[in-house]
Amino acid sequence: MSESEASSRTTAGDEQRSRSQGDGGGALQSEHGQTTIGEGVVTKVAGIAAREVPGVHDLGGGAERALGSMSQKAGMGENRGQGVSVETGEKEAAVDLSLVIDYGESIPRIAEAVRNQVIKRVEGITGLTVTEVNIVVNDLYFPGDHESQEESRVS
Amino acid sequence: MARDGEPPASERVQVARIAAEAIDRTEGVTATPHGGGRWQTSGGGQTISGVLASENARGRVDVELHLAAEWPPPASLDELGEQLRDRIRRSAERGGLGERLGAISVAFDDLLTPGESS
Numbered sequence: 001m002s003e004s005e006a007s008s009r010t011t012a013g014d015e016q017r018s019r020s021q022g023d024g025g026g027a028l029q030s031e032h033g034q035t036t037i038g039e040g041v042v043t044k045v046a047g048i049a050a051r052e053v054p055g056v057h058d059l060g061g062g063a064e065r066a067l068g069s070m071s072q073k074a075g076m077g078e079n080r081g082q083g084v085s086v087e088t089g090e091k092e093a094a095v096d097l098s099l100v101i102d103y104g105e106s107i108p109r110i111a112e113a114v115r116n117q118v119i120k121r122v123e124g125i126t127g128l129t130v131t132e133v134n135i136v137v138n139d140l141y142f143p144g145d146h147e148s149q150e151e152s153r154v155s
Numbered sequence: 156m157a158r159d160g161e162p163p164a165s166e167r168v169q170v171a172r173i174a175a176e177a178i179d180r181t182e183g184v185t186a187t188p189h190g191g192g193r194w195q196t197s198g199g200g201q202t203i204s205g206v207l208a209s210e211n212a213r214g215r216v217d218v219e220l221h222l223a224a225e226w227p228p229p230a231s232l233d234e235l236g237e238q239l240r241d242r243i244r245r246s247a248e249r250g251g252l253g254e255r256l257g258a259i260s261v262a263f264d265d266l267l268t269p270g271e272s273s
Contacts, residue, residue, distance in 0.1 A: 028233045033240055034260045034261070035237075035263070036260070036261070036262040036263065038263055038264045038265065040264070040265055041224065041263050041265060044226075044266040045266065124231060125228055125232060126232050127231050127232060127233035127234075
């Protein structure tokens with residue numbers, strides 16, 4: 001299935017909420033000083049949270065996943081920010097996710113579960129308020145997809 | 156404490172040392188060496204990474220911590236920031252530097268997941 005055929009975009013909440021102005025990191029002011037959370041931190045938390053939901057096979061578009069796979073094989077480790085884009089303001093964060101979902105799973109149910117998990121994790125860990133989680137389902141994973149690609153083409 | 160043959164550390168460096176000790180004692184955080192040397196304090200014969208201590212216009216020493224959090228963090232990052240601030244303030248007061256301490260900013264620049272290192 002092509003990416004465009006499988007695309008589904010959903011937005012958190014009924015109301016369109018505006019994002020806070022991005023400044024490269026969320027800042028939490030207390031009477032004793034300021035704590036700043038980098039965008040890279042929020043990106044990783046959101047990526048880990050999305051992967052925790054059963055039915056999420058991977059994150060990112062085709063090219064991104066291919067690059068991630070090559071990096072992993074080269075021993076560079078998994079890219080936790082793959083398929084995740086965030087924008088942070090002083091107290092708020094907005095998250096965009098690109099998902100590959102296991103075939104047979106309910107896309108609306110998985111999208112809602114991912115949204116809830118990302119909000120819970122990002123808010124719980126960073127202290128920032130998540131204003132929106134936008135999800136693009138850009139592909140479906142069929143069991144055997146990966147195995148068939150790795151089979152030798154010659155006997 | 157000055158080492159043999161070295162001048163005594165300035166209050167700025169003493170505060171930076173206190174901050175570095177607070178980072179070491181706080182579970183789930185580590186100083187980040189990133190920033191091309193901008194986030195470090197040198198003096199008294201040593202370089203303290205991840206801590207930028209600088210004297211402000213009122214003669215107090217402001218502290219900026221640049222950190223990586225470890226996954227999973229033992230508490231929320233803003234709570235870890237408060238723990239660090241408390242530790243630094245208490246240590247500075249014990250060391251007679253409480254009045255000299257200015258603002259303490261905490262920046263979480265990275266999150267280290269298993270297999271990653273700072």
